[in-house]
Amino acid sequence: xxxxxxxxxxxxxxxxxxxxxxxxxxxxxxxxxxxxxxxxxxxxxxxxxxxxxxxxxxxxxxxxxxxxxxxxxxxxxxxxxxxxxxxxxxxxxxxxxxxxxxxxxxxxxxxxxxxxxxxxxxxxxxxxxxxxxxxxxxxxxxxxxxxxxxxxxxxxxxxxxxxxxxxxxxxxxxxxxxxxxxxxxxxxxxxxxxxxxxxxxxxxxxxxxxxxxxxxxxxxxxxxxxxxxxxxxxxxxxxxxxxxxxxxxxxxxxxxxxxxxxxxxxxxxxxxxxxxxxxxxxxxxxxxxxxxxxxxxxxxxxxxxxxxxxxxxxxxxxxxxxxxxxxxxxxxxxxxxxxxxxxxxxxxxxxxxxxxxxxxxxxxxxxxxxxxxxxxxxxxxxxxxxxxxxxxxxxxxxxxxxx
DNA sequence: CTTCCACAGGAACCAGCGGACC
DNA sequence: GGTCCGCTGGTTCCTGTGGAAG
Numbered sequence: 001x002x003x004x005x006x007x008x009x010x011x012x013x014x015x016x017x018x019x020x021x022x023x024x025x026x027x028x029x030x031x032x033x034x035x036x037x038x039x040x041x042x043x044x045x046x047x048x049x050x051x052x053x054x055x056x057x058x059x060x061x062x063x064x065x066x067x068x069x070x071x072x073x074x075x076x077x078x079x080x081x082x083x084x085x086x087x088x089x090x091x092x093x094x095x096x097x098x099x100x101x102x103x104x105x106x107x108x109x110x111x112x113x114x115x116x117x118x119x120x121x122x123x124x125x126x127x128x129x130x131x132x133x134x135x136x137x138x139x140x141x142x143x144x145x146x147x148x149x150x151x152x153x154x155x156x157x158x159x160x161x162x163x164x165x166x167x168x169x170x171x172x173x174x175x176x177x178x179x180x181x182x183x184x185x186x187x188x189x190x191x192x193x194x195x196x197x198x199x200x201x202x203x204x205x206x207x208x209x210x211x212x213x214x215x216x217x218x219x220x221x222x223x224x225x226x227x228x229x230x231x232x233x234x235x236x237x238x239x240x241x242x243x244x245x246x247x248x249x250x251x252x253x254x255x256x257x258x259x260x261x262x263x264x265x266x267x268x269x270x271x272x273x274x275x276x277x278x279x280x281x282x283x284x285x286x287x288x289x290x291x292x293x294x295x296x297x298x299x300x301x302x303x304x305x306x307x308x309x310x311x312x313x314x315x316x317x318x319x320x321x322x323x324x325x326x327x328x329x330x331x332x333x334x335x336x337x338x339x340x341x342x343x344x345x346x347x348x349x350x351x352x353x354x355x356x357x358x359x360x361x362x363x364x365x366x367x368x369x370x371x372x373x374x375x376x377x378x379x380x381x382x383x384x385x386x387x388x389x390x391x392x393x394x395x396x397x398x399x400x401x402x403x
Numbered sequence: 404c405t406t407c408c409a410c411a412g413g414a415a416c417c418a419g420c421g422g423a424c425c
Numbered sequence: 426g427g428t429c430c431g432c433t434g435g436t437t438c439c440t441g442t443g444g445a446a447g
Contacts, residue, residue, distance in 0.1 A: 321410065341436060346411070362411065366445030369409025
């Protein structure tokens with residue numbers, strides 16, 4: 001093979017992706033497989049908007065990655081386009097993600113901007129922004145469908161006042177109407193709402209069931225066709241991504257992430273196609289990121305407890321509450337902070353257990369008492385490297401490492 | 404059969420803090 | 426601009442307990 005051939009070959013091999021954007025979770029494809037029923041129901045409920053009538057408020061719930069956001073955006077966009085083509089201009093809509101727009105002020109400000117009302121970033125009362133939004137909307141003479149995605153974030157942080165105001169907005173409007181769509185993946189959230197809001201918001205309810213493994217395969221195949229070059233995917237790759245994601249309550253987002261990351265890994269190392277091996281590595285990478293994020297955000301004492309467990313389990317198979325506590329005490333003294341009581345440490349160990357970072361099981365050692373045996377469920381090296389990034393612990397961790 | 408270890412984990416209470424409410 | 430209130434993360438004090446050892 002000539003040098004030129006090799007070069008061309010190499011260049012070709014880098015060509016795994018045709019368009020990786022298509023695998024991003026916020027990309028909305030032209031068709032949404034296995035959500036036909038949901039699309040139909042949602043469209044039926046929203047249809048009156050085209051004629052300028054107010055659709056029922058809707059509450060949508062389902063676990064992460066079940067297509068709630070995609071379906072909602074898809075239906076609204078289609079309806080809007082269709083209405084435009086027919087020369088109807090009776091409704092408008094606003095999509096707000098409450099995780100990003102997480103204060104009542106910003107929610108109202110964003111709504112106001114949708115109805116061409118400009119409000120300052122700050123300086124006026126929240127209720128004033130709301131009033132201006134209503135005035136602006138009323139002038140437009142339209143039905144406005146407001147989508148509040150991840151609505152539980154907003155309510156948890158700032159209460160249900162926003163919802164209360166919005167559900168009652170119609171009483172204050174003369175020419176326009178509003179209709180709400182609330183989306184959440186927290187099933188229990190509904191219970192925490194004021195009954196009046198609940199009944200008003202839940203005029204219609206839509207539940208999105210998780211995808212099963214076969215459905216995930218369809219979704220992945222459809223996207224992969226556009227995202228990857230032909231023959232860039234080995235057999236079994238799609239099936240594996242689907243199976244792994246199905247294990248996590250059928251999360252389509254996770255399935256897409258797996259496929260995307262696997263593709264990126266393959267491309268990075270110049271492979272000619274994505275293999276199952278790449279998928280497993282993608283899973284590990286995703287898992288690693290998750291754990292790193294988790295460890296980073298742990299409070300200081302929890303980090304110290306984790307550090308003691310890590311050090312001890314590197315020496316022995318497992319450790320116990322008592323051992324952990326004595327070692328933790330030393331560590332605390334070492335970096336010059338006040339130690340917590342054993343009672344509290346016991347709880348911290350339980351919390352680490354809940355997070356899946358350690359494994360703690362109560363056992364009785366007869367004569368030698370009752371205790372928890374604690375093992376580490378993640379890679380100890382990873383723990384050390386993440387903890388050493390904490391300036392308060394860096395020195396300590398390095399000292400431990402050097403032994 | 405009893406004892407007794409080494410904790411588990413419940414209950415009550417407390418300090419500090421951010422937000423609601425005059 | 427004080428004060429009241431509920432929440433979080435902590436403490437103190439406590440009773441409970443499975444099973445090896447004696």
